[in-house]
Amino acid sequence: MSELHTLGVHEVLERLNRRECSSEDIVRDVLAAIGRIDGTIDGYLSVAAEDALAQARAADEARRQGAGGRLLGVPIAVKDVLNVRGQPCGCASRILQGYVSPYDATAVARLRAEGAVFLGRTNMDEFAMGSSTENSAFKVTRNPWNRNCVPGGSSGGSAAVVAADEAIAALGSDTGGSVRQPASFCGCVGLKPSYGRISRYGLTAFASSLDQIGPMTKSVRDAALLLQVMAGHDPHDSSCLPDPVPDYAAALVPDLKGMRLGLPREYFVGGSDPEVERAIRAAVEVCRGLGAEIVDVALPHTPYVIATYYVIATAEASANLARFDGVRYGTRAAGAEDPIDLYKRTREQGFGPEVKRRIILGTYVLSSGYHDAYYLRAQKVRTLIRRDFEQAFQSCDAIVAPVAPTPAYPIGEKGGDPLQMYLGDIFTVPVNLAGICGMSVPCGFTTRQMPVGLQILGPALGEGSILRVGHAYEQAGGWSHRRPPL
């Protein structure tokens, strides 16, 4: 049995460049790993085996012909929320069953242009709504470190397949922590770029003002490379920033000399699992040892982030998900009497309970008479939260914090209590509300051998800083190389 599937993007590229293996070898190896492992992990919703092999052979042929491509022949798994031409894009929902993407998301098109191979679709919470991947309409993905535990969410499938070496790297999407939190729960790297850094074109919208695509990888260096390829202006997305994309690889230096890292005091007030807090504090000491100065920062509006997030995100979602009506694509309920009846039946049958809950909540906060008290007020608080971070970044280059208050918890534990689930997002949602960037890097394990992630936050377009911190930490004492016992 070959071990090609255990490699990261850079290692795969080194082997390919040295002609030690072909892209087809890699894809076959990954497919074999999926065949062996995924029955117990359930990270994939579908695997495009034949298609992926064909893409790999095309990449090998291109390489023989001397073609370049920064990801030529590297297989990547894609969260079921991103459009890949010719593949399903079901958002783990019954309502999109049968839908096949007629187009590539911009991020996908850019990876494809560099030679990436698209392997299959990873499981997720339906329409990215959830923090445990238990809200998938099709299957419950299991944490590779403990199959009785959730992988986190909503990009739980992508995190699990990367951690279980069923993929070289994967894409996720992050609206309130959906890349970082599952990365933390599964022990891989997950990067949420600044709002507007990567085009959202082709990312099925949950909350348009918060959504970002992010890489999920086995190392910070891999995340930097995927970001490098995907980032940059896109005429198809007016929220995508025109700023030039810096050379992220150049930011990856092995020390933190001259850097100031902020510790938000509101994030260390005893609400977190002590083992999580201990791992974070240990990581902070490693950073200090690398030359960083640790400073205290304040994020005073932290108590309001969950309420603010769930008002804004659900309001936008209530409109974004209105298009799933059975008229043009996806599932159409039978037996409808008229268009309104068609909508009711299709959406009743097509959406799961969490999606319905959020659509109803979002409809409520926008409705006449409540709009000002909820939606408008939440927008004002959002501005205050953004200012908290602007203020904090006056005195530091990056912020270090926990990703989530707890490690991965048992499947079913929080399923019955949405509010408990929402509270787990306290350290991740403010990043989306503020539009800044954040990354989860493995920083240790609990006594029960569950991974813990260190969250590194940077100002808008500060990806270079957080990649530097993550990389230096990973090199000095990180835990990115640990693999689950499968």
Next chain:
Amino acid sequence: MGKYRTTIGLEVHVQLKTHSKMFCGCGTDFGAPPNTHVCPVCLGYPGALPVMNRDAIRLTVISGLMLGCRINSYSKFDRKNYFYPDMPKNYQITQYDLPLCLGGSVEIEVGGRVRTIGITRIHLEEDVAKNLHYATWSGIDFNRAGVPLMEIVSEPDLESPEEASAYLLALRQILTYAGVSDCNLEEGNMRCDANCSLRPADRVELGTKVEIKNINTVKGVQGALEYEEIRQAEALDGGRTIVQETRRWDADLGITSSMRTKEDAHDYRYFPEPDLMPVALPAEQVAAWKAALPELPQARRERFVAQYGLPEYDARVLAAERAVADYFEAALRLIPGSPKAVSNWVMTDVLRVLSERTIDIGRFPIPADALAELIGLAEKRVINSNTARDVFALMLDEGGRAGDIVKTRGLAQVSDTAAIEKVVEQAIAENAKSAEDFRQGKAAALKFLVGQVMRLSKGKANPQMATEMLVARLGKG
């Protein structure tokens, strides 16, 4: 309508003349096979995002400037949420509280009374698809979905159905002048909703408002509002209260019928469109557009009178349509000394052909410079006016330049004194009776004799010279 006063406000939807749709690159041509101008964006596919058509912004601002509106330097788009099969996303991208244009007015004239009708606002939005209903099923054509639509909301300043239709016509004239829309009602370029209320003549506060939808023609506006005036007056006469509601105009039956009452009104849950950035319009940009505005029809009319000395009637006819006025001025530029002659040709001959063939001037076969050449030949008496009309007919059907036609067909007027004298002699000789009549003082006989000269010369004799010679020859009758 002596007992009641009518108050009307119109919301006019105008399709803008852009090459592509409001938020994607799909074309906007009318009449293409169903669902051929579509893409993931205008079909509302998962993940597709709107991108602003800057030209639609420009055309809306130009419309606002033509109508005297204030242009908002900061404007934004909002989502209007409701479910309907013709809406790909089940929300419409429109402008709620910060439209592109505010204020403004249009002047109308009904029954000799000139009135200024206020405009509340102009905003930009996307059009919906078209539902097609068959015996047992329905289809949706998304070609129209996402076409830029400008909504012009008037103040409730209109006092009669005639004024409403005059307002619509005035608006159409200005917008076609501005080149922002074809305002072609048959193609649905211009549609309107009307708000109408009646109140007793002695009351100040307005009556209960009824909204009428689905009005797609100028005739329809007048018809729907006339119907509504009578319906509401009868209700008030009968002591019934008017229900605040939305009614649909049925052009075939000529009636309005209730669609929904206030209780069923939608809660559109407007909120700012997060997929689009707010529109900032720098003052310099607006100033540049303003400087390049075309003349308003009214101003052009006045200029035609002042500059060319045309009668008011001519100026009104010529300036009614920008393309016609442009054609007139293009021809006149080549023969600047003959404004009235050019006006006569355009008003009678050109416009007659346009109406006979139901074409617009863009498809008129004789270019302005060719018409000018023809008029020039007639003005210089190279050909007489009858010949000129024949040449015009030839140019219309076969093309060609007037000078060439006159030369190749030998149509030039004969102004050679000796040649005409010969024919005059012949005409007198062949019509001794008429010559005698003229000598006896019968003026009509002269006309007959001139006609004979023209006949004998095959129409080429200069009729003025022939007249003069006949008079000289026969003595002043």
